Amino acid sequence: MESIDTELAAKIRNDILVGNYDGGERLSEAQLCETHNVSRTPVRLALRLLEREGVIRRGEGRGYLVQSPSVEDIRQAVEVRGHLESLAARLMAQNPSRFDHLNNLKQAIEQIESAISELTKLGRLDDGITRQAQAANETFHSTILQACGNDYVGYTCEQISHLPMLAVGSMVFDRSVGDTPDHFERGMFRLRMGNAQHRVICDAIEKGDPVRAEGMMREHSHTMVEYIQTFEKQNESLTVADLIAYSTGHNEKKLP
Numbered sequence: 001m002e003s004i005d006t007e008l009a010a011k012i013r014n015d016i017l018v019g020n021y022d023g024g025e026r027l028s029e030a031q032l033c034e035t036h037n038v039s040r041t042p043v044r045l046a047l048r049l050l051e052r053e054g055v056i057r058r059g060e061g062r063g064y065l066v067q068s069p070s071v072e073d074i075r076q077a078v079e080v081r082g083h084l085e086s087l088a089a090r091l092m093a094q095n096p097s098r099f100d101h102l103n104n105l106k107q108a109i110e111q112i113e114s115a116i117s118e119l120t121k122l123g124r125l126d127d128g129i130t131r132q133a134q135a136a137n138e139t140f141h142s143t144i145l146q147a148c149g150n151d152y153v154g155y156t157c158e159q160i161s162h163l164p165m166l167a168v169g170s171m172v173f174d175r176s177v178g179d180t181p182d183h184f185e186r187g188m189f190r191l192r193m194g195n196a197q198h199r200v201i202c203d204a205i206e207k208g209d210p211v212r213a214e215g216m217m218r219e220h221s222h223t224m225v226e227y228i229q230t231f232e233k234q235n236e237s238l239t240v241a242d243l244i245a246y247s248t249g250h251n252e253k254k255l256p
Contacts, residue, residue: 005045008036012046013162016055018241021066026059053162069163071238075228077160082221084157085141090214091148093205101147104139105202111136112195120188123181133191138169140198144205144217164243165224172227172246194223 012032015021032043047064050056056064069077092098115133119126145154145168160166197220204213231246232238 003042004038005042005049008038008042009046009049011036013050013053013055016050016066016068017164017244019068019239021068023066023068025066027056027064027066029063053159055162069240071228071232071240071243074163074165074240074243075225077163077166078221078224078228081157081160081166082218082224084153085144085221086214086218088144088148088150088153089201089205089217090210091150091153092144093208093210093213095147095149097149098147098205098208101143102202102206104143105198105205108136108140108143109195109198109202112140112191112198116188116191116195119191124184134169134171137171138167141169144201164240165228165246170224172224190223194220 012027021027027047029040029043029047032038032047033040036043047056051058051064055067055069057067059065092101112133115129115136118129122129145157148154157166157168161168164170165172197216200216201213201220204210204216227246228238228243231242235242
């Protein structure tokens with residue numbers, strides 16, 4: 001169970017990311033206490049946590065100012081995470097203990113494949129099925145981070161996991177995916193392609209081929225960057241709040 005200050009930090013962070021506060025706006029401890037019905041101690045602890053994350057900064061004198069990340073900040077963070085996951089795949093392929101974790105990868109792949117089949121039969125989105133796919137995707141990616149043999153890779157990923165599209169196993173969707181049968185099939189194709197890449201990554205890790213594992217994970221991870229670029233073409237005024245709407249972990253109605 002999360003502590004009060006951690007839970008409070010999550011609420012304030014979400015308010016910042018969705019644009020409920022303007023960049024540079026001063027955060028009032030008294031107002032936050034009143035808004036969230038808590039004492040000053042958890043508010044101060046929450047603000048210190050958010051300062052470490054970089055979503056607020058100390059102002060002149062006492063108090064904090066909102067430092068909202070931009071879409072470009074998210075894109076850069078996604079690129080960093082992609083490099084870290086690629087490194088993790090390479091290291092896992094070189095790790096003699098990789099065989100202890102292969103079953104987790106293979107089960108996750110089959111669970112995603114099953115979700116794709118169910119969605120295809122339905123011919124439409126289903127919240128429960130897409131949540132199952134996302135959970136399996138999280139298992140696949142977290143297994144590689146945990147089994148790579150370098151704890152600092154996972155630790156570094158965790159430091160940026162509070163941002164949209166940066167949680168382990170995040171999946172995104174195009175809002176138009178359910179508009180027409182053609183859009184739906186396009187979404188299914190992207191999901192099949194992503195899981196096909198999972199299979200190649202798993203196979204390379206199992207065979208102890210670090211170069212292939214790293215290269216395919218880099219290509220797989222770059223999909224997130226491509227999504228952001230696509231969304232920017234569709235919407236010139238794209239905001240971080242829009243990315244939250246596209247990203248799993250913030251909105252339950254999603255399709256990768």
